[in-house]
Amino acid sequence: MKHVDIVIIGGGPAGMAAAVSAYKAGIRDILILERDQHLGGILQQCIHNGFGLHHFGEELTGPEYAWRYEEEVQKLNIPYKLGAMVTDLTADRKVTYISEEDGEVTLDAGAVILAMGCRERSRGALNIPGVRPAGIYTAGTAQRFVNIKGYMPGKNIVILGSGDIGLIMARRMTLEGAKVQAVCELMPYSGGLNRNIVQCLNDFNIPLRLSHTVVQIHGKDRVTGVTIAKVDENRQPIESTREFIECDTLLLSCGLLPENELTKCAGITLDRVTGGAVCDSYRQTSAKGIFSCGNVLHVHDLVDFVSEEAELAGASAAAYVRGELSTNGRVIAVNPTGGVRYTVPQMLYTEGGDVKLFFRVADIYNNVTVRVSDGNNIIFEKKRKKVAPGEMESIALKADILKNINGDNITVTLIKEGEKA
Amino acid sequence: MICIVCPMGCPLSVEKTADGFKVSGNTCPRGEKYAIAECTAPTRTLTSIVPVKGKDMVSVKSSAPLPKEKIFDCVNVLATITLDAPVKVGDIIVKDILGTGVDIVATKNIP
Structure with a gap:
């Protein structure tokens, strides 16, 4: 079985920053495994700006932020594999991946860094009644269609959830010629940044309906509309406030879930609130030599903090490989x-x-x-x-x-x- | 209006006075500056996409903030463009768009 000092699962912002940090800490035998066809992860579809203010001291778009790190990875000649999907991870750090080029390979890793990111809460996880017509997408899926493929998912849109991706997509769809009828938010406040409420909704007179949710989706083959309703203090819909909105598309921006299937494979202890691994101050999980960082550990608002956390995980993994990770003193x-x-x-x-x-x-x-x-x-x-x-x-x-x-x-x-x- | 300079999100009010504007509700000087800019010459950075023949879309941005009222006109200019690969980060896609003095530049590599 081939040995690699540090295997990094995921080539998004967390994986790349961890790799660069481990390299700078003196480790050369590193491998990034990325299942997509490019490095950069979800940043590639986040074409808006506002990234990097903390980390680089300037305002970048998502692809530019990713490029900064990709350039560094290439300059340092850090090995990475694209189209490589990790299918299994064990507590003693055996990493199995499959790729078209290599088939199925199991590596023996000195340390592993989990950097798989997160995914969106889907309609199935929200329990919205109604049939299953076309025209229901998570906001991130719509973002990928529009910003990478150039396809418009619809023309007349309602967005459920006022997290940042939902707000950003309200503006994107409007600029691309769609009409965004409303953004509904279950909570009495938005989970998104003020800046996005102002520049993505207010600028285009898109109403933000706080304490509102979608109670029914209409349409057989294609969405024809949604019924929304105000919710009471227990977040239960109030029958008398039901209101029909005609639309052909419903976008869901209802939270992100860390993607920890591999973490579970290795039997690592998870935190019920974050959905990510329980970790120590080095970002080491309950399995010795397995570290976690970025959105797979807990969902961040800013990529800048993902990079910071990944640098810590990368340096910690390097110290672990050299047998220098100091876990002295009492555990608190x-x-x-x-x-x-x-x-x-x-x-x-x-x-x-x-x-x-x-x-x-x-x-x-x-x-x-x-x-x-x-x-x-x-x-x-x-x-x-x-x-x-x-x-x-x-x-x-x-x-x-x-x-x-x-x-x-x-x-x-x-x-x-x-x-x- | 809500201040967006920092996460505090102060509710701002602006009054026109004889010699300029009077801002209230702000808790720092940056809020005052933001409120006056929003009332006199609001600007926004535009980010969008442009098709590349036979490839994925290339993402683009305005090299500096544009006057807010010109955003849709600029998007309409971008809608008329198709590029040929390769495109590199920083390539100028439209120079001096609509005479604003601002360029539209690529933010992604499309090899």
Whole structure:
């Protein structure tokens, strides 16, 4: 069985950044396995701009951001295979892939980096009643049709879900000559960035119907319309508010799910909230030598943070291969509570150096204090003017704070204004 | 209007005064600048696609923000173009589109 020092599954932004980082940490025997016919992953169809402000200090489109990394991968001669689909992964790091060129091959990897990204929640996962006509697409599928193939999925459109992809597609379809009737959002607020609500909806007078959902899809062969309704505080549709909208296409932008089938094959522990692996501060999963980064670990809002996380995973994998990954000190579990939905990493080491802890909140809160406590003492506090579920938050915990933690777990919680400390 | 400069999303109001504009609702100077620009000369970066014969579409962008009211006119110009491969990142697809001084450039390689 052929040995490779580091095998990276997925050649999107996470996989490429991890590869470059592992290379810079001194590892040369690297292989990126990508199932598509090009590197860059989903960025290739995200032709809008706004990428790279944090990472490159300038505003790039998705394909340009991908190109920056692809150029680097090629310049460093990091090996990659296109059209290579990984079909199995074991906890002792045997990676099996198939490709037209190589047939079925099993590699023995010194370390593995999971960088498979995520996929969209489909109609089947949403349970919208109605028949199954043509004209129902996830927003990302429509984005691929329009931006890569040049096909228009429809002319008269309703979008369910106001995540960023839905908002971006509202603008794209409008610029390509379609009429977007409305964007419906189940929640009382949008999960998308303000910037996208302004520039993708308001600019084109597309109504955003908050606390609304699609309750029925009409049409036999092709969508002829949808019935929408307002929802109550328990997100149940209110019968008297049902309203028919004529349309030929329904786009779904209802959340992203990390694609962890291979992670499950290896028996790696998953986090029920993120849908990704449980990891430590090095992004190492419950299987030794298997690391995870990017949207397969938890869904990010900005690719810039995917790159940052992947660089960490790449450097950690390089250290693991050399037998230098320091997991000294006690293991501390990080527990999200009181308005914090999840944290990444979910565990850290008292002697592992500085740790940047990422987390998402459950609702929109103004004037809150983020508090980290070890049960006896408050070890960190930070005030935030506004936090929202759509914006990933982070706090930096210094090495000397971590050294002094009592016990074996810490909690991360939000203290709301006026609430007793 | 909602400020889009940062995630705070301050609700802004703008009043016309004798010597310019008075912005309220902002919590930083960047908000004031944004509000005045939106009221006087709003601009947007255009991103779109152009077909390449026998290949996938090539993605393009305006090299600088365009006047907001010219966005649809620019899209109509792009609709008349078909390119031949290869196209490289940074290639100028339309120079000085509609006399705006802004170029439309490719953002992807189509070999």
